Amino acid sequence: MKRRKAIRNIVLFSLGTGIIYSCKDKYEAIKQLHLKHLIIDTKQLDILDDLSRLIVPLQNIPELADHTALPFIMNMVEHVFEEKDRQAFMKGYQSWDQEILSIKGRAFSAMKIEEKQQLLSEVNEESLKASQELYTVFNTVKEKSIQYLTTSEYYQRKVNYYQMAPGKFKGDVLLVDLKNKNDE
């Protein structure tokens, strides 16, 4: 009972601060961000989530299978971005589906996965004639999804061999020796 009330409060609070949520739990982490600047609905969240997963498919890394970069992306745009970049991003995702529909004759959300992939490679190659805001969304989602992965604990430890207190610093080592050491 208590828990249900708490959830209702979150939804009400969120509505009050400009977010429209369905009751899907998928975006619980986004609800918890209590976004104030970014106004977004579930359909738009689905689009951004799709974009992020298609661009950097974290779900293909077994250790990160249950991770999504979306809350990180939204949090960064909400809090770290400057107002004008935040506005461009918001405008971009709010018109994304409609813009794709007018360019391709089919809304992004109605596309099959292969169609989405094809579309994204056109955007990636900058060959799609589209608005500045559409490109802002694509570039932001790409950059922040990459950042989410490359600053994750998994990546830092497994790929960057990060140690908090490495002890030694070696200024001049052979690249092959470093690779061999890391392979050990």
Added chain:
Amino acid sequence: MSEVNFEAIVIGAGMSGSWVAKELCDNGVKTLLLDRGPEVKHLRDYPTASKYPWEFEYRGALSNDHVKNNPIVSECYAYKDGATHFFVEDDVQPYTQRQPFEWIKGYQVGGKSLLWARQTQRWSKYDFNTPYTNQFGISWPIDYDDLAPWYSHVEKFVGISGEKDGLDVLPDGEFLPAKEITAVDKHLRSIVKENYKDRHVIYARCAHLTEPREIHRKQGRGQCQNRTVCERGCPFGGYFSANSSTIPWAQRTGNLTLRADAVVHSVLYDEQTGKANGVKVIDANSKEEFDYYADAVFLNAGAINSVAILLNSRSSRYPNGLGNDNGLLGKYFGFHNYRARISADCPGFEDRVMDGRSPTNVYMPRYVNINRQSETFKGAYGVAIYTARYRKQETKRLGQDLLNDLLKDKNFMPWTIYSMMMGETLPKEENMISLNENKVDQFGIPLVHFNVGYDDNDEKMMEHFYQQWEEIYDKAGFTNIQRIDTGQPPGRDIHEMGGARMGKDPNDSVLNKNNQLHTVENVYVSDGACMTSTSYQNPSLTYMALAARAANHFLKSRK
């Protein structure tokens, strides 16, 4: 000793004040150490020291609101998530200015010693002598030989990693072993050696314990582990901070009373004795006022605050500030010119990388205007040199292809080099700080007003640096050479100094050769405010040596 009476009061528990306190307490002097900031106890109060990079919400970035509300301190490279709590936010102590000045502050027990980059180069005889001999300043009342034993004294306790380079432009000190340098550092060093007889690329001496000695273990400090997140506080005590070293040391003597959250308003002057007899303090939280009394007062609140406290210490004898008969208090304020940088790519070391992270770099000490003024500009500059090879992120593709690229085994970008001029600025009467008589802070203390700027000499020095370093880079085979002028205002160098300069003559200086006010001998100003000229080295080692020397002068004078 009652609760308000002490033998000595030290204002400011940072880099220099903690040294005065240590020296006094070691010698049995009942000392009150005051700081306007909160207590920061070694280990206990380093909340972010062991946080992993991925635990920071914005992965090291600061929120846009935070930056907007703190445009000044946000310009400091070390003001990042995980260390912001050791800096002072812009609105806490506002100031006014005639020209842009960035005042970066760290108010807590430990002061900026928690935050510093730990670079510790001695001054040489040229640094002390050339302002006078090359006619851009008054004569220092001390020279290198006066300070050399105090450098040694401080270095042994602090722990300085360095190499014996045998250069008279940068005298050797008491060194622990150096850390390793990179392949490109070595290449640059040999190219410079081949081409210039008066220039040297050396390991930049730094306050890290590469091999702790008994004296460091006694302080409870251990070996530096090359974490390079020093500004959050080091759980190993691997670098010197007042918090890990001098303050707990002084506390163990039983002679120290440390009072945090104590904003010193002014120094109290006794018209009868012609001496200072204490300080007036405002509690930072309750705003209650207290007076504390002592035989001597040491000002170590950082150059700007020490000068401001003196200016605010008015009496009928000293209506313009304590010891300010000649009106020079606040004048000849100095800083370092850090605007000029030069970067390049370093092809040819593709098979070499670094393994780990180094908290230091390499360095070139001064090489012109040594015995006489040989250039069109006056003063000296040194150069901090950073070389690195970063991981390459292949981010062109999409989907699984992008993932494969990102997860691929170590791919590296080419080596790069980035060198920064550290320029001496000339002592000038018009570079000054004063009190704004129309505006006060939350404690009713007048705001500090800055009138500090660059001049033509600074521009000429930058041009010289660019030209010389383009030549050096070229000889080293570096490419894509880029001149950079950050355009930053004075202050971002965080090497504020002067304003109460030492001198031989009471008519043209504020302090004598022992850091005492010329006319109030039981007041010592033993932080950067005392500097007669700026030279170019990171100044804190010199401040600490001067502070220890001043404290020992007081000890001797009591015998």
